[in-house]
Amino acid sequence: MAQDPILVIGGGISGLTAAIEAAECGCEAVVVEKNAYLGGRVAQLNKYFPKLCPPLCGLEINYRRIKENPRLTFHTQAEVTSITASDGGYNVTIQVAPRFVNDKCVACDACAQACPSERSDDFNFGMSRTKAAYLPFDQAFPQKYVIDGASCKADCGRKCQEACKYGAIDMDMKPETLNLKVSAIVMATGWNPYDITRADNLGMGKVKNVINNMMMERLAAANGPTSGKILRPSDGKEPKKVAFVQCAGSRDENHLPYCSYICCLASLKHISYVKEQYPEAQATMFYIDVRTPGRYEKFYWKVRDMEGVTLTKGKVAKIYNAQGTDDPVVVIEDVLSGKKVEEQFDMVVLASGMEASQRTRPVPVSVSYTPEGMIIPSSLPPGIYASGTAKSPVDVAKSMQDATGIALKSIGKLLSSGGAN
């Protein structure tokens, strides 16, 4: 008996895991991803805590699992625009934005070399620029260029088309609508870094050399804007004194009341990035509580005990630019000593929290959300599941555990009715 596939919304680590695990159980799975590449947030990470191993390593295995598995298909630059219940499953409509590059692309880079227009590189949070014809990053999967329709001025006489020897550029490509009948849906829509410019006192976007934690990942990554060399943005100086401000937006009723789970560990990891490149550097982490649950404690101890690392309990009141310099100054009350401290740094990294993507881009499903846009699982209609950070902030490990279990729930009916092959 032919069975309808499951639909997985989101091609990050959670969605990929759910889809691949389901497909390796013999079920059909379709992944819908809004970016031009798979991998989601983890593709932007330099290393995972606590092993400091590259996320690309696990992604490579996952990409291979996808390549080898005919039961898994995916659509990039795609979004689900409608979901209606039908006959025990769902009818879904998927809108695929034009890539302007077809399957003939060999990723030779000729289009990018010919392209006269530029765009801000969102993969690097605007810290670099790419051509309007670009590959999202060196190891992007699928290995296929994209033309950013919004940045392409299209007045160059289609230089990219001329340069492409493979007939891969199609500037007349139109948005595509796909209709699909699916047996179940997994919402693995992931997260965005909280827009910390909303916390006026922390200086993001106004005070020089204040960045967020995801930008730090890109600065440290070999495929990032500085080829992996951590340099402060304003003048390219090597930062030798770096502050890490925890709970930037998290655990704050004016912003995100919850704890974003990963930021303490991420900052400890960032300290290890800084110390690896600049062994003599000073790093200070300002925290409310250091949250390194389970076996992560060991990683906390390892970083805490490095020379030049200071941990100060307290909430940062203000960050401003020291006059006449590009150095940010952090104002804080040290809770343990009760003293107000002002300290100048070369660079400040705000541990901005995790905001559910659903808050700004909800999937058209009738479901209840927390005020911050986290899905409340018990409100999901039958056959629709939420996985990973769509329902609560978690780390990669927990996200994968969750996605694997959610995969089983989403295919349970198929398996028990003999629908796998």
Added chain:
Amino acid sequence: MEKKYGVYICKGCGIGESLNVDKVIDSVVSNTRFAKDKIKTHGVLCSPEGIAMIREDIKNEGVNALNICACSQRAKYEEFDFPGCVMVRTNLREMVVWSQEPGNEQTGAIAADYVGMGIIKMQKAELPEPGILENLNKTILVIGGGTAGLTAALEASAAGYEVAIVEKEAVLGGMAIKNFKALPSEYPFKELQALPVLEKIKKAESNPKIKIFKSTTVEKIDGQPGLYDVTLKTPAGEEALKAGAIVLAAGYKPYDATKLGKLGYGLPNVVTSTEFEEIAKKGGIKRPLDGKPAKKVAFIQCAGSRDPEHLPYCSHTCCMGSLKQAKYVREADPEAVAMILYKDIRTPGQSELFYMNMQNDPGVMLTKGEVKQVTQGVGGNLMIEAENTLFGGSVKIEADMVVLATGIVPATAGPQAYLDGLAKAAGKGDAEKAKFIEETPKPQFILNLGYRQGPEIPSMEGAFGFADSNFLCFQYETRRTGIYAAGCVRQPMTEAEAEADAAGAAMKAIQCMEHVAKGIAVHPRAWDQTYPDPLMARCTSCKRCTEECPFGAIDEDAKGTPFYKINRCRRCGTCMGACPERIVSFKDFNVDLIGSMIKSVDIPEDGIRVIVLACENDAYPALDTVGIRRQQKLNPAIRVIPVRCLGSTNLVWVADAFSRGVDGLLLLGCKFGEDYQCHFVKGSELANYRFSKVQETLNRLQLEAERCQMMEVGIDDYNKLPEKINQFVKKIEDEIGPNPFKGF
């Protein structure tokens, strides 16, 4: 199958510009004596026209073994998909033209070597025939009837699978059933809830697909995925069971509080958090000593946890647990006060909202501090001394009851510590081993596997006795295929987290059974139909394969002859690398195949040649990326051969290479040790061990040991790798000199 060959060389992506393809073909024909008329070229091989050309040869000429010489095997996988054919991808794009100086005269020779190696692989590789064993069983054995075990059982049965739960206690419910109430698991994370585990017990007990064995332990497990023979020890005696996969959900025990005398355990009115649940269950919060309602209850966090002298890890659940118990105190008596003394409050994620709600209760006081000691006060009260508090300095607090938030000790910790101790003692000799066995009380084993490598899942460095893999991105990997750990036996986790985790473990158990039914490997080569097929007639029973297999896939029969249990096998090829007789082969990957590829490489009379064996998941993609980025060049002296895992590298390849005149051998594998990155866990470590002894082989050939080197390479090391390779080549050029066998 009779093979008909076809070699297809693409000229696109700069290959045609950088190489004189006709000359390359001439070299290949002269080096390999391969028929020139079976080599075709195309301007863009991945184009519909190029693919059509290949398809026509398959259809009209019966071509069924292909060497596609174009881009990396990692690219254009949808286009170059010809089911039923032996497929070889020769990487001329990333590994040659995109990573060599344009117009370099050596580029043609490099390409010819790669095409030639591809031809040999095409000639030697065979199509796999899946090895499917008979009488496979699809029952899941779940060890442990707590939250994790029950969830795994319910989820698996909902997907149509039979389950057997083995619970050592007389009742189901594990640690969770000992609780008075459970933490909130959903927004707004405010109110405590009735125990979810009760509902699970009810569902499991009435589920016809779930068979439950209480007061039962596992006496023995033999066999392999799909074919486990389980012997249970039930109150009625032994019972045999067949199973296809296993979920290990044996749970945890609270840390032994008698070791926490400093924190007052042993004094009246000092209890553990588990004991406090029992008190709360009885109604009201009454002191054990005198039954007086407790008015001021102090909770001491990290009782044993985050302490190098006790448990170095954080037990993750205790902060939430004490906040919950503070709520018991407040709900039992609105006048009563709960005080929590903590190092850090750890309520990650949305559990923070529960913490916030509790903070808003004026009867709950939270104080940071490190408790130095708890002593007896008057009237059964207790005095708590804490340092480094937020009030500055140390404080003394009086409470009429103290609750120690004791940590989590996984059920596997005892067996693992015993087996680690045994292995260590055995390493010192038989006498030490006998002494250890005599003097050390044997803990209750859980799995009791009849495996040659031992009765339990091997412990992992830095895992503190948890049955965890230390994999971040593949959470359910263990070194025992078909056995998946879930819940607190794996990592400290809350009930809600254990539920999610258990569903995942059930999924992996199901997947494993379905894969062995089709004769395919499980993760990470979950598509692979090949399997190790040893030529047993030539086996000398040296036992290297049985000892080295990272997954314990090879047992020994009574005579000591290895017995390959292929359903346990993960297809890394470590056995093939270990075997001194070179008898272990996969259909498309074996000692002769790789050795012949090495031997086919053209050795220049003047100039250096280095063979690079690269892990295909990490080092090879890193080299590919050098090509994709086109910012650096690869040293023209190297010839790269991808391998499944560095663990599969056989020492005979060293002899193959050096006796042919190769000047250097470089092994690129994954990081090993505690933070290992090898997806076969031990492959790169074993390769390193094996090659540390390569001296012997090289001495025999009167060659310098430095000619052979292993490097730990991550997939993101692409910007450092070219220089590291250059240094190795330079060292051979400048310091060691060419191989004296050259030209013989």
